[in-house]
Amino acid sequence: MRMRKKKYGAQRLQACGDYILGDGINDPKTVFANEKPTHLEIGCGKGDFICGTAAAMPDVNFIAIERIPDVLMLAAEKVKAGAYGNVRLAAFNAAYLADRIAPHSIERIYLNFSDPWPKKGHAKRRLTYRAFLDIYKQILTGDGSVFMKTDDLQLFEFSLSELKESGFEIRDVTYDLHNSPYAEGNVMTEYERNFASQGKKINMLRAYLL
Numbered sequence: 440m441r442m443r444k445k446k447y448g449a450q451r452l453q454a455c456g457d458y459i460l461g462d463g464i465n466d467p468k469t470v471f472a473n474e475k476p477t478h479l480e481i482g483c484g485k486g487d488f489i490c491g492t493a494a495a496m497p498d499v500n501f502i503a504i505e506r507i508p509d510v511l512m513l514a515a516e517k518v519k520a521g522a523y524g525n526v527r528l529a530a531f532n533a534a535y536l537a538d539r540i541a542p543h544s545i546e547r548i549y550l551n552f553s554d555p556w557p558k559k560g561h562a563k564r565r566l567t568y569r570a571f572l573d574i575y576k577q578i579l580t581g582d583g584s585v586f587m588k589t590d591d592l593q594l595f596e597f598s599l600s601e602l603k604e605s606g607f608e609i610r611d612v613t614y615d616l617h618n619s620p621y622a623e624g625n626v627m628t629e630y631e632r633n634f635a636s637q638g639k640k641i642n643m644l645r646a647y648l649l
């Protein structure tokens with residue numbers, strides 16, 4: 440996601456401090472002071488999905504991460520404006536998830552419209568490359584899952600293959616989410632709304648460790 444540097448970005452992010460994850464390793468049980476399941480969105484963009492999903496699932500804790508602080512700041516301002524007490528956010532690269540999230544503490548990971556990195560030489564940067572999946576396995580519970588949506592068919596096929604190779608079982612797949620039974624209750628992201636308005640089909644998969 441390209442974005443011009445925001446004026447006062449650091450101060451605006453600081454103003455959302457109650458919703459920002461602390462440094463070091465975070466255990467959701469301590470962060471949220473409850474035993475509810477915790478879901479994680481990687482690359483949350485401007486936060487529409489995390490806000491919509493947190494509102495729809497008040498009995499779940501949500502953590503959203505985004506590598507660009509100015510983008511995370513926009514998501515944090517939405518979370519603060521909606522006073523979503525079941526959401527925390529942090530600006531860091533998914534490569535560092537195991538350094539920031541307690542082992543086996545996340546029930547579900549959402550990957551929504553991740554950057555496709557179409558060049559073969561850039562495959563290792565894709566968020567479903569096996570090295571990233573190995574990191575996810577460190578923070579997922581034993582029966583944890585990865586839910587993915589993308590308009591990009593090449594990334595989708597690559598992800599199906601990487602997930603299977605990494606020991607995930609693919610249980611649900613659709614190549615046209617908005618015209619499938621999975622459309623009910625689907626919370627759209629910013630990118631998804633844009634792609635849908637262009638008539639693009641959305642691919643979705645759900646992959647499980649158990």
Ligand SMILES: C[S@@+](CC[C@H](N)C(=O)[O-])C[C@H]1O[C@@H](n2cnc3c(N)ncnc32)[C@H](O)[C@@H]1O
Nearest residue numbers: 440482483484505506532533551552628629630
């Ligand atoms: C194409 S945008 C999609 C944003 C949002 N999920 C949506 O669907 O509207 C991908 C987002 O993932 C973030 N991102 C890409 N690689 C990341 C990584 N390794 N760790 C954390 N965030 C990442 C980007 O900065 C960008 O905001």
